[in-house]
Amino acid sequence: MERLSYLKSINVSFNDLEGEIPSGGVFVNYSLQSFLGNKGLCGVHIVEVPACTNPGQQSKSKERKEISKMWKSSGSVYQGTLSGGSVVAIKVLDLQSEEVCKRFDTECEVMRNVRHKNLVPVITTCSSDYIRAFPLQYMSNGNLENWLYREDCQLNLLQRITVMLDVAMATEYLHHENDTPIVHCDLKPTNVLLDEYMVAHVGDFGISKILAVSKSIAHTETLGTLGYIAPEYGLEGIVSTSGDVYSYGIMLMEVFTKRRPTDEEICNENLDLMKWITQSFSGTMLEVVDAYLIPEEEQITSKSEICIASMVELALDCTLEIPESRITMKDVVKRLNKIKNSFLES
Template sequence: MRNVRHRNLVPVITTCSSDYIRAFVRKYMSNGSLENWLYREARHLNLLQRLTVMLDAAMAIEYLHHRNDTAIVHCDIKPANVLLDEDMVAHVGDFGISKILAVSKSMTQTETLGTLGYIAPEYGSEGIVSASGDVYSYGIMLMEVLTKRRPTYEKMCNENLDLRRWITQSFSGSMMDVVDANIFSEEEQITSKSEMCIASMIELALDCTKEPPECRISMKEVVKRLNKINNTFLETKK
């Protein structure tokens, strides 16, 4: 992991190992985690910031899957593992349960599970680890960033819904009903272009979280589509 370098990955400085602990020493990120920015009352991210953070995270995961010498599956993509530096640039961190895929294999098996709510169905039931499992987790995180609803949100669980089903059902009404109210400031006007941006991001998240792994898009496609969404949104801000 010390040899893996990308601007959107938390750099691993060194490792510590003893009879009691094995740990990565990582660079300090002064603005904390994406999870804190979503759920602490004093902190708010607007739509452009959320889009930028998710694009940063997507580029990091795409690098691990497709641009590193050997494919690495993170296995625990969630807001707590996306850290923000002093310039609010997002970095994916915490590689404690990451898996390196052999060149000849696109998947492997493990008994080490990620975090409840973010785990792909095939990962939780069979321990199958593949790049598409990270794509699923990323899609859940994207939904959470837009809605400010954890995948273990009590109201959804009581209704026997997961985050994907809850969003899909809510989509039949007003899309803005599912979006975090703090995504726009009181002074900011909600435009049709903003709504189109959110709709495109939710559609992307749904494509990431399809149940059959083979039906999910790749992180290359995620980055491509997010770049397009970002460029379109920035054009409307000029």
């Protein structure tokens, strides 16, 4: 990261990092405030940080290895500031994994050819012997999963409809508005990021597939996330746009019920999220949707109930077992727009 000449500030606090703090580039003239919560760090150019036992003796490869142990996935995301004052997110990949490097190449190939208001904008890419990174537009409201499960974050019914419409439009663009269809392969709440205006953006194309013009399906050995994977994807490695539709439908159920597809209570009853909702659909949907969907100060209206039922019905149409029976993302966008407009009518 010393080599990123346009990066003017960085803060890696509370990442539990260890090793020697670099002494060049963006790390010059920085104070302890940029490195709080990293007890294993050492260095010589920051007064408050202890000196390393053997400064300068570790090889770069060993330093990277030690840092990578602290990462929970294929890499880490940092917040930085460019010379013009713009805040960016910097996604840095773990170079120790050959699979991660392949994902970097895939993501570069996908992002090179797509532009849509509901996709996470990639500012540029950084690739060398020492780093694979994406400076991305910073999304100040984090990801959708935080808004579903953190107690200090709540989304009302209209906000959830709007967010899922944003995701649907992004996915429709990938499937239907490119010369070759692009399958995301890992649609889930953590890959949906929200900007300062609560507009949703789909990101993380590391395992995406670009389908050949003459083919509507492909095969892969790289799986997405348990619970969101379509049956044909998980069993046979078949990748198609219908697989994304299935994942979208699961996420739609999760957004309205605040239940993960791997929810322990549901799994203990030998059910999955679809079966659990289907059993409840014959009764009142208000018993299974998230209690915060409609704030206490607002009354539940018939319009709200119709809207919720329509959204759940849409989710079930997305998650039919046979891929050919599922609706397309074009159909999803049309139906969501109709549901949202009906809900907003006075």
